[in-house]
Each structure stands twice: as C-alpha cells, then as structure tokens.
Amino acid sequence: MRARIDTGDGRPDALLDDAYTAVFFAALERQFHLETANADNRKALRNIGRHYLILRSKEDDRKMRQELRKENARLAKKTNKFLQILRAARQDGQQDDIAFGLHMTALRLDAAMPATIFPELSEHEQRQSGEPYFLELIRLLELLEKSALEQVSHIRERRGPKINFGLEYLVRHVASLFLTTLNRPFTVDHHKPVAASEAFDFVAALIAPLDDVSDTEIMTAIRAEQSARRKLNTKAG
Numbered sequence: 001m002r003a004r005i006d007t008g009d010g011r012p013d014a015l016l017d018d019a020y021t022a023v024f025f026a027a028l029e030r031q032f033h034l035e036t037a038n039a040d041n042r043k044a045l046r047n048i049g050r051h052y053l054i055l056r057s058k059e060d061d062r063k064m065r066q067e068l069r070k071e072n073a074r075l076a077k078k079t080n081k082f083l084q085i086l087r088a089a090r091q092d093g094q095q096d097d098i099a100f101g102l103h104m105t106a107l108r109l110d111a112a113m114p115a116t117i118f119p120e121l122s123e124h125e126q127r128q129s130g131e132p133y134f135l136e137l138i139r140l141l142e143l144l145e146k147s148a149l150e151q152v153s154h155i156r157e158r159r160g161p162k163i164n165f166g167l168e169y170l171v172r173h174v175a176s177l178f179l180t181t182l183n184r185p186f187t188v189d190h191h192k193p194v195a196a197s198e199a200f201d202f203v204a205a206l207i208a209p210l211d212d213v214s215d216t217e218i219m220t221a222i223r224a225e226q227s228a229r230r231k232l233n234t235k236a237g
Helices: 012-019 022-032 039-057 062-092 095-109 123-128 131-154 165-181 198-207 215-236
Strands: none
Touching: 012 039, 022 039, 022 198, 039 165, 039 198, 062 095, 062 131, 095 131, 123 131, 165 198, 165 215, 198 215
C-alpha cells in the first residue's frame, strides 16, 4: 500500500488542505447529496480524514501502539481509583453529601439534569434530588473505564497481517456519521466480494485523495465494523 500524500512532516491539517479541497467537497456533495457546505459536516469529514492520516502514517510504528495502550491503561487505572472513592462514599454514608452538593451546584449554574432514568429512584428523587447526578457520574465513569480497557485490548499486538488503524478509524466514524447524523443505512452486500453501495462508495471517496487502498481492504474493514456493531446491539438487547 502506497500513501498518496507524504505524512512525514507531521502536519495533517496542511495535508488535508491539499486533499480535501473545495472541489473535493463539491464533488462529494453532488454524489451523495450531502451538505458539505455545512460547517459541522465539513468539520466532521476533515476530522475523519485528519485522524486517518495520523494513524495511517504510523500504522507500522510498534512504539506508537505501545504508547496508546499505556495511555489507555493509565486512564482506566485513574478512573477506577475515582470510582473506588465514590463507591466507598456510598458505603460510608457520604453519598448524600456529595449528591446534595452536586444538586445545589447544578441549580446555581442552571445545569441540565441527567437524562438517564434510574429505576431505583422514585419520581421525586429523579426530579428533585441530587441522586441522579451521583448515579450518572458513576455510570459514566464505569463506561469510561470499560472503554479505556477495551482500547488496551483492541490496540494489542496481534499475529497475522498488520492492521491499518487509519482505515479502521475512518470506517468506524463514517458508520456513525451515516447512522446518527445522516440517518442512512451503513450496509454492503455480503454475498459479493466487493459490492457497490452508498456506504462503500463514501468510504472509498474519503480515502481516494489520501491513500491507495484496495476495494477488498475497504470491504473487510466495513464488514468488521458491521460485525462489531451487531455484537454491541446484541449485548444491549
């Protein structure tokens, strides 16, 4: 695989200016009926391309992968320590004080209440107390810890072909863009080696100015992302 743009100077934003031009965005808009003139859409696409360049340029760098694993391991460890403090507060009876402080501070700052519904709370507690803030804090910290640990596992050294982390990142975020922002299906035909679909064509269009990536590699990355999302949906269900 040969990178079309030299990423050796470490300036992905400058490289993106050469790749994702006004002409490029105009063509993308015509082909996919996407409002690329929208600042949020264009920013999201540039961010996807930027991360592709960063990760693609370093995909063979074992030291980079090791450092990413260490950073996520440190994050998980620090998050766990904070969780232990909060869990200990529940056992020691200090939860009410923390929850009350969170509630009063939120009222003073006019901060929105957590949207998560906690079945263990009464309707009054859900609407008029600090308990939702405390429980939401624990919920998000647990999610953060699990996310960091999953990254540690995901970035681990693996046998077999080297992974194009840039392509993996790009496909994952294009899937999110399709499913959440654009409300379009992120699908391909699993019965064909390379199947034309809007999702496949969109990924290929974003990659084209940046790198030489085969259709097979793109299909493999898309199928892997779909498989991962199916597993998550199964767990959620």
